Structure formats: structure tokens, C-alpha cells
Amino acid sequence: MKLVSRAEWGAAAPTGSYTRITSTRGVKIHYEGSAVPGALAADHGRCAGHVRDIQASHMANASEGWIDIAYSFVVCPHGSVFEGRGLGRKNGANGNSALNTGHYAVCAMVGTSGITSPTDAMLDGLVDAIEYCQASGGAGGEVRGHRDGYATDCPGDDLYGWIQRGAPRPVGSGTGPAPAPPSGPVSGAPPFPGRILRLTEPLMHGGDVRTVQARLIERTWSVGPDGADGWYGEHTRTTVTAFQRDSAANGWPLADDGEVGPLTWAALWDRPVTR
Ligand SMILES: [Zn+2]
Ligand SMILES: [Zn+2]
CATH class of the missing domain: 3.40.80.10 (Peptidoglycan recognition protein-like)
Structure with a gap:
């Protein structure tokens, strides 16, 4: 502690x-x-x-x-x-x-x-x-x-x-075994959109943002009360950051910058589901 x-x-x-x-x-x-x-x-x-x-x-x-x-x-x-x-x-x-x-x-x-x-x-x-x-x-x-x-x-x-749900520790924390990242290019991810998705002023908006939000929701992460609305707002950034930290804690190293670049994009689809 x-x-x-x-x-x-x-x-x-x-x-x-x-x-x-x-x-x-x-x-x-x-x-x-x-x-x-x-x-x-x-x-x-x-x-x-x-x-x-x-x-x-x-x-x-x-x-x-x-x-x-x-x-x-x-x-x-x-x-x-x-x-x-x-x-x-x-x-x-x-x-x-x-x-x-x-x-x-x-x-x-x-x-x-x-x-x-x-x-x-x-x-x-x-x-x-x-x-x-x-x-x-x-x-x-x-x-x-x-x-x-x-x-x-x-x-x-x-x-x-x-x-x-019983106030559990997050999967992957503590002493449990961390799943290893897969080896080799076995990607189920859709093509990376070509722009890094991030919190900007004014906010980024588009189908690529909506795709990320929908994938986060699919993996049980909340992106806010509006769901997959296509806007890369504060809640989406916070959730992406949490996903990145959770990934790092589960043996899938990502920087926790709250931005969706190629590595985070790939992890959203390819990282084994652990929660
Ligand atoms: Zn603190
Ligand atoms: Zn209270």
C-alpha cells in the first residue's frame, strides 16, 4: 500500500x-x-x-x-x-x-x-x-x-x-500472472486511421473516434454518459489513459499519454481481454 x-x-x-x-x-x-x-x-x-x-x-x-x-x-x-x-x-x-x-x-x-x-x-x-x-x-x-x-x-x-461486484482488485494487479503479449503480427484491428486521436481544442470528431469509443465500451470501459458519440473529450482521454495503464500492468507496455496512436489502437483490438 x-x-x-x-x-x-x-x-x-x-x-x-x-x-x-x-x-x-x-x-x-x-x-x-x-x-x-x-x-x-x-x-x-x-x-x-x-x-x-x-x-x-x-x-x-x-x-x-x-x-x-x-x-x-x-x-x-x-x-x-x-x-x-x-x-x-x-x-x-x-x-x-x-x-x-x-x-x-x-x-x-x-x-x-x-x-x-x-x-x-x-x-x-x-x-x-x-x-x-x-x-x-x-x-x-x-x-x-x-x-x-x-x-x-x-x-x-x-x-x-x-x-x-464485491469490490475486487482489478485483474492483473497484485501477484497474479500477467498474460504475455502475442508474438508476431496477428492483428484483428481495423486499419489505423492515420491521425493520432487525442484531446484537442476544439475537440476531435469523427468515425475513427467513434470506433475507438465503441471498442472501449465493448471491452467494458465507460466513455461517459453519451457513449460512442464520436467526440474525443475529457472522459474519452481519461478512459484511454486508464486503458493504457491497465495494459502496461498486464504486460502490454503502452505510454499513458491518453492518445490513441498506432500502438494503443492495436492494443484496443489485439490485447487479450482481462476485465
Ligand atoms: Zn495521485
Ligand atoms: Zn459520499
């Missing part, structure tokens, strides 16, 4: 004392539910600052009266686990005092714009945080979403679906 302590991310001191807890029934998963800057996905150096921003916004929320960041932990797109209130302390995120006592609160840096779906590294980090709560914080085995028992969309449909 890549744990980032409060000191390491530069947490402000709490403005009151924590309520101690010794056990919980498990963990509840959250998302930010607001814009999460897409730039975070490409630059882990920004993640600590983003956690400081979350903490500052929580501590400035007069109606909630939070003494600190509300979450127990926050997980970034790169899989680091930032210590929020941490273990043995009641969180402030689950909706009310009973819910906050019942489960730890782990938040993913996923929002309603910018970064809108979890990366595989993030899912790995969430499992790291859950296991840490269980092994060292007295958490039981339940993994739930914020919306379980409280009226909210949190943690969003992608993360909630993952919870309902």
Missing part, C-alpha cells in the same frame, strides 16, 4: 478532538461528487494539493462544523492512499453520527466532471485502504457505498457497480 501520512500531504491540524472508535462493521466508499480536475490523472504531484483542498473546503463548511477532513482516507488516481482522519477515529462523511460510527469512510478522487470513473490503480488503492481498515482499524468485512442507508448518489454508478 502506498500510504501518504497526514504529515506527508501537509494536513492542517484538526480544530477539535476526534471521537475514538475501536471497531466498525466495515467501510463505506465515497466519491467527491463534484468536478475533479482531469489534470490530476496525469500528474500525481498534484494529488497532495487536491487532498489539502478537500480538507480546507470541509473545514470551511460552517453548517457541517467539521473539525477536519470528513473522510477516513482518500485514494488518488495513482493508487496512493492519503490518510484523512485515519484509523480509530469516527469520520464525518457517512451522513449522520450512527452511520459515521458504523463504517469507515474511504473517498475516491472521482467526480461528476474531469475524472469521472475510477482507474485500475485507484481500485487497487481502495482495496488497499479497505484491507488496512480491516487489518489495523477494527473494521469488519462489509464494503458498502455512501448511498447504502443514506439518500445520495455517492459514490456514483461506476464505483457502486464495482462495490456490487
Whole structure:
């Protein structure tokens, strides 16, 4: 687990004392539910600052009266686990005092714009945080979403679906064997379109973009609420980046630049399905 302590991310001191807890029934998963800057996905150096921003916004929320960041932990797109209130302390995120006592609160840096779906590294980090709560914080085995028992969309449909599938680690992470890339030119890919598909201003649009989006969807990756609309927007770039990282983690090296060049194009068709 890549744990980032409060000191390491530069947490402000709490403005009151924590309520101690010794056990919980498990963990509840959250998302930010607001814009999460897409730039975070490409630059882990920004993640600590983003956690400081979350903490500052929580501590400035007069109606909630939070003494600190509300979450127990926050997980970034790169899989680091930032210590929020941490273990043995009641969180402030689950909706009310009973819910906050019942489960730890782990938040993913996923929002309603910018970064809108979890990366595989993030899912790995969430499992790291859950296991840490269980092994060292007295958490039981339940993994739930914020919306379980409280009226909210949190943690969003992608993360909630993952919870309902049992909150698994992504295939290919950890110690499992990584499939080897095939040898030789055995390509089932349609011809590369001849232009590199990427996020541009104004946005790229076309049948080639739609082809990539449809292929991502076919391989169970979300490209956003509009589906294969032919526009290479932020969501498509984020998903392509996630696909590239997932490929690299599964023995199919790709740069995670969020652009579809010949190598990523080929991998979209030829890489064995692992999720
Ligand atoms: Zn929540
Ligand atoms: Zn990060």
C-alpha cells in the first residue's frame, strides 16, 4: 500500500478532538461528487494539493462544523492512499453520527466532471485502504457505498457497480500472472486511421473516434454518459489513459499519454481481454 501520512500531504491540524472508535462493521466508499480536475490523472504531484483542498473546503463548511477532513482516507488516481482522519477515529462523511460510527469512510478522487470513473490503480488503492481498515482499524468485512442507508448518489454508478461486484482488485494487479503479449503480427484491428486521436481544442470528431469509443465500451470501459458519440473529450482521454495503464500492468507496455496512436489502437483490438 502506498500510504501518504497526514504529515506527508501537509494536513492542517484538526480544530477539535476526534471521537475514538475501536471497531466498525466495515467501510463505506465515497466519491467527491463534484468536478475533479482531469489534470490530476496525469500528474500525481498534484494529488497532495487536491487532498489539502478537500480538507480546507470541509473545514470551511460552517453548517457541517467539521473539525477536519470528513473522510477516513482518500485514494488518488495513482493508487496512493492519503490518510484523512485515519484509523480509530469516527469520520464525518457517512451522513449522520450512527452511520459515521458504523463504517469507515474511504473517498475516491472521482467526480461528476474531469475524472469521472475510477482507474485500475485507484481500485487497487481502495482495496488497499479497505484491507488496512480491516487489518489495523477494527473494521469488519462489509464494503458498502455512501448511498447504502443514506439518500445520495455517492459514490456514483461506476464505483457502486464495482462495490456490487464485491469490490475486487482489478485483474492483473497484485501477484497474479500477467498474460504475455502475442508474438508476431496477428492483428484483428481495423486499419489505423492515420491521425493520432487525442484531446484537442476544439475537440476531435469523427468515425475513427467513434470506433475507438465503441471498442472501449465493448471491452467494458465507460466513455461517459453519451457513449460512442464520436467526440474525443475529457472522459474519452481519461478512459484511454486508464486503458493504457491497465495494459502496461498486464504486460502490454503502452505510454499513458491518453492518445490513441498506432500502438494503443492495436492494443484496443489485439490485447487479450482481462476485465
Ligand atoms: Zn459520499
Ligand atoms: Zn495521485
